[in-house]
Amino acid sequence: MSAAEPSQAIETAAIEDTSLLAFYRDMSPSERHTFWACAAGWALDGMDFMIYPLVIGTIITLWKVDAGLAGLAGTVTLLSSAVGGWLGGYLADRVGRVRTLQFTILWFSFFSLLCALAQNFDQLLIARAVLGLGFGGEWAAGAVLMGEAIRPQYRGRAVGSVQSGWAVGWGLAVLAQAILFSILPAESAWRWMFVIGALPALLVFYLRRYVREPEIAAATRAQQAEAGDRPQLWEIFSGPILKTTILASLVATGCQGGYYAVTFWVPRFLTTERKLSIVSSTGYLSTLIIGSFVGYLVGAWLADRIGRRNLFLIFSLGAIAVVLLYTQLPLSNEILWVLGFPLGFFASGYFSGMGAFLTELYPTRLRGSGQGFCYNFGRGIGALFPYLVGALSVSTSLANAIAIFAVVAYAVFFIAAYSLPETRGRVLHAGG
Template identity: 85%
Template sequence: MATSSSTVAPIEDTSLTGFYRDMTVPEKRTFWACATGWALDGMDFMIYPLVIGTIIMLWQVDAGTAGLAGTVTLLASALGGWGAGYLADRIGRVRTLQLTIIWFSFFSLLCAFAQNFEQLLIFRALLGLGFGGEWAAGAVLMGETIRAQYRGRAVGSVQSGWAVGWGLAVLAQAALFSLLPAEQAWRWMFAIGALPALLVLYLRAYVKEPEVSVEARAKLAATGDRPSILEIFQGPILKTTILASLVTTGCQGGYYAITFWVPRFLTTERKLSIVSSTGYLSAVIIGSFVGYLVGAWFADKYGRRSLFLSFSLGAMVVVLAYTQLPLSNELLWVLGFPLGFFASGYFSGMGAFLTELYPTRLRGSGQGFCYNFGRGVGALFPFLVGYLSQVTSLANAICLFALVAYVLFFLAAYALPETRGKVLHADA
């Protein structure tokens, strides 16, 4: 393994922002490039859940069919993430990241020109390939660039960019749906999703390949040893791959069951307009942003595994209260903060955790597969929630699938070892 327990870096400054003060210029450039990428990635993905009500109305599709587009996006992202992870092991992390960003930006733009639901479904599926690949390449890039003692906070803080992107999508929705008719506003939402392509210019100019990756690929080229894409399913690595895939399935299944359908829940069962629901979504998003930052600090202070166990329990409690208690709209708004906090904060430890589980020669393939396997199975949850909501309330459907996911998350995380502070090596 790349990270044996005998090579554990000391935790120096344990404050939330201490890691940034001590980072080198290359580390900071990589940090901001990946943070921006995650923000734009989050914005791209959350655009569809925000316009799903308009799509249902304009094209007369049922909730289950509309949810299928979200499911297809995530299923495609699972393939894209595994493929991009393997590609990152062969051609490098930075080059792969550039390719994936251009890919999903292009297909987000095409979504704006879809003439029917079938076309939108195809474009979202193709977008998903790049969407999944961007996370796989970016997470490995961050994990290998940042030193072990700061890896949890740095990667976790970058993860908070997702909440920023979600917030940008909500603000764009509020502005565009206020200024334009709904049949035009949703198209402009997707057009905005093409903005991440501009990030490639920064990546080409300032972000360099991690030294550990360059060294590892040089050694593999010298020996002629090319790791197989199936090697993560062999020997002692197989157990790690299975458990890590179950962890990511639980954490993402719960997240998507909640965040994909909460906008629709607010406008249907809580009878809020699209514009008035913005404040309620803002509470969830702010909670999500704070959750990412606290989770990043928690992952370095107490460990990745402890983060997963405590936050999954918190998410179970809050989702039960949010969907099952007869709360006033005012209390529901207040509860949005802890919902976002617990349903998002555990992601802060995920990138570092998966990076530390695999040897360098297999890191892209292993990390790309596990995270995106979870994303692919979690992709079923938007569809299943939408389907079940046709025979029960949307609140009940969200609650059921979120709880199933978080129980799986808790049990799989409990079965895996702690990896906090492990040092990465090129030859292991």
């Protein structure tokens, strides 16, 4: 037996068609509605989160906040998202994936709007902290919803393709920044950025009309209700599940710690150490985002082609190499612009395997709790990295601070991923 399915023998499905879009051609209308809803949710989620890193320079200037304290707001958002993800995943196991997804989207949209109304940094910090609860819960509910709705032979590509929505959201945030900071004074432009961050609330109307609960999840909850055996919040830390939870949490910590160390501070790195204006840095960020988007799609294909674990091992080593090149060599701005593509590619592409991987590690009764905890525990610890990078940059260059914490994070990612089994193609069962 396995920690992934303690009451079921592991069953895997053959992956015959390995082309990237094979999963979409085979989808039913219901599956396609779920796919587009989750892709849009993840895009808007990414847009909402990336707004703050894009306006952090303006916040520092307007409110005279030092870099370490400014980074703390990003850290607090991610820390609270760790709690929100765990609770959101548990709620998804108790009341359903779709209901939880609707609630969490409304939650972080509302508090993004409150960020726009903040009158000082303390108010903004509190609003970002509470927003993080919904931000984490949305990923937990959406990832498990997609993982269960898609057939095992296509799960890696489908879930990974949804993950690419993050790059789309990031791009929308950068586009909004370029437009708003061109036509409005900085004192008001940053507030309108957060107003745009409230747009995900509109997605709830689509969810309510078109997206249905996965049959496997509904059947499992019905069995639990009949037997009076509801999942417990701490159950993922017991028995053979415990080892899986620890290692999966380290995988999530490494991959997200590296990602946030890089992406949170690159906009600031470009405008300070590279002396670019907010508007002129848009081209550099665009290259990074395009590389990220391509990385998500390639990662989605590789997750089913070579397996989840091999994807993680290759991309973690690639990310270490490119981060060191980007931050440590005396490159011209032109070369740095080109290097943004592989930086985005390797620093993002591995996420395409994370949702499917965590879905396949846990039995259905604990899938939301386990997946929500591990991924968002990684967010919580990874949340320290924006703060630590900002704090270290006081005594060394921002480039050095980014490199140090990114390399450490990706090394943890590599080691933990190597210690877990391959899960490609696992068939999920009700109950468990």
